[in-house]
Amino acid sequence: MNQQSTHFVIKGGRLIDPAAGKDGLFDIRVRDGKIDAIGLDLKAEDATVIAVKDHIVTPGLVDVHLHLMKGLGAFGVDPDIFGVGSGVTTVVDAGSAGHTLLNVFRNYVTDNARTRVLNYINLSTLGGVSGPGYSILADPRLIDEAKIEQAVEANRDIIVGIKIMATGGALGSQGLKPLERARKLGDALKIPLLVHIGESWTKDTAPVHVGDVLKHLRAGDIVTHMFTVHPGGLLDGNGNLWPQVRDAKESGVLMDVGHGLHNLNFDVARKVLDQGLHPDGVSTDGHRGNRAGPVYDLPTTMAKLMALGFSLNQVVEMATVNAAKLLGRPGELGTLRVGQAADISVLKIEDKEWRAVDSQKGTIAAHQTIRPVYAVRGDMIYEALTVERP
Numbered sequence: 001m002n003q004q005s006t007h008f009v010i011k012g013g014r015l016i017d018p019a020a021g022k023d024g025l026f027d028i029r030v031r032d033g034k035i036d037a038i039g040l041d042l043k044a045e046d047a048t049v050i051a052v053k054d055h056i057v058t059p060g061l062v063d064v065h066l067h068l069m070k071g072l073g074a075f076g077v078d079p080d081i082f083g084v085g086s087g088v089t090t091v092v093d094a095g096s097a098g099h100t101l102l103n104v105f106r107n108y109v110t111d112n113a114r115t116r117v118l119n120y121i122n123l124s125t126l127g128g129v130s131g132p133g134y135s136i137l138a139d140p141r142l143i144d145e146a147k148i149e150q151a152v153e154a155n156r157d158i159i160v161g162i163k164i165m166a167t168g169g170a171l172g173s174q175g176l177k178p179l180e181r182a183r184k185l186g187d188a189l190k191i192p193l194l195v196h197i198g199e200s201w202t203k204d205t206a207p208v209h210v211g212d213v214l215k216h217l218r219a220g221d222i223v224t225h226m227f228t229v230h231p232g233g234l235l236d237g238n239g240n241l242w243p244q245v246r247d248a249k250e251s252g253v254l255m256d257v258g259h260g261l262h263n264l265n266f267d268v269a270r271k272v273l274d275q276g277l278h279p280d281g282v283s284t285d286g287h288r289g290n291r292a293g294p295v296y297d298l299p300t301t302m303a304k305l306m307a308l309g310f311s312l313n314q315v316v317e318m319a320t321v322n323a324a325k326l327l328g329r330p331g332e333l334g335t336l337r338v339g340q341a342a343d344i345s346v347l348k349i350e351d352k353e354w355r356a357v358d359s360q361k362g363t364i365a366a367h368q369t370i371r372p373v374y375a376v377r378g379d380m381i382y383e384a385l386t387v388e389r390p
């Protein structure tokens with residue numbers, strides 16, 4: 001049950017806040033929606049006690065790539081399902097809205113959600129309207145810099161970048177011209193690009209080489225679907241990282257998981273990780289079509305990264321402070337501070353042998369699960385939705 005409380009203490013849990021250098025038993029007291037104290041064994045006095053012994057408490061988790069316009073195309077999902085219903089306090093839509101739909105997005109998605117909903121505006125006027133084929137997104141008639149600029153300037157509080165599909169299917173005969181236009185626009189507006197790689201939807205077109213895409217990216221831009229098995233991914237035919245990938249990483253280009261229906265492949269992930277390339281952001285690429293598996297939610301995606309060898313602290317770091325940096329909001333998101341609005345996740349880690357399943361139904365042994373329990377925003381405590389998970 002969700003509950004509202006003007007004065008409560010989250011008591012007895014292990015707080016992991018990598019940005020603040022905290023890992024230990026800390027209580028958090030919230031008064032009138034703001035963090036009032038973080039400390040050892042805080043007195044509850046007249047406050048409601050949220051008892052979370054044997055739980056993990058973190059700054060509100062951030063899922064940096066989803067599709068959140070319910071009713072739009074095949075994918076749109078209510079943000080609170082992957083958001084506060086999954087123990088996550090911030091979710092970011094990846095390109096559902098072009099400039100034409102941005103006000104609709106703001107009014108009907110961001111303003112109605114219990115979860116904080118941010119947005120990557122689609123380079124294409126159509127945004128996600130055209131469905132998963134995305135074959136006309138790069139039509140030059142559907143890229144209107146002046147209108148995008150207006151939309152971004154009017155919505156800087158929610159816009160974190162520009163989404164573009166860098167696939168043969170989407171770019172077609174336009175080649176990299178749309179990416180060049182996105183680059184110029186991103187530079188002018190001082191916002192990064194979120195670039196989808198991998199031919200996950202269209203198989204009948206020549207893939208775009210990731211090296212050609214990366215030439216146009218710079219520090220702060222984000223490549224999503226870093227573990228895709230589809231043509232156009234980070235690995236060459238021998239399973240080695242293309243040299244341009246290392247160069248890009250060194251120059252500050254960020255890498256996001258973007259699990260989704262198609263783009264988390266454990267074999268690819270192992271090869272990429274073995275060569276030292278680690279994710280900056282962990283995201284579900286959540287939508288209507290993958291909630292019931294293979295994705296489920298961000299905590300389960302984090303547990304899959306643990307099965308790939310990351311520690312709990314590392315995956316929490318990815319989903320908090322690193323996600324905040326990726327979104328250009330360090331300090332504001334991804335860490336807990338006295339005086340700030342409460343923005344907290346509560347998780348349950350369990351030792352359990354299970355087979356983690358990737359987007360191609362490949363499996364690996366996993367030893368722990370991560371279950372969302374609560375998401376706290378201000379004076380609201382949201383209980384995680386029950387969903388069939390592995």
Ligand SMILES: [Zn+2]
Pocket residue numbers: 065066067094260285
């Ligand atoms: Zn996506």
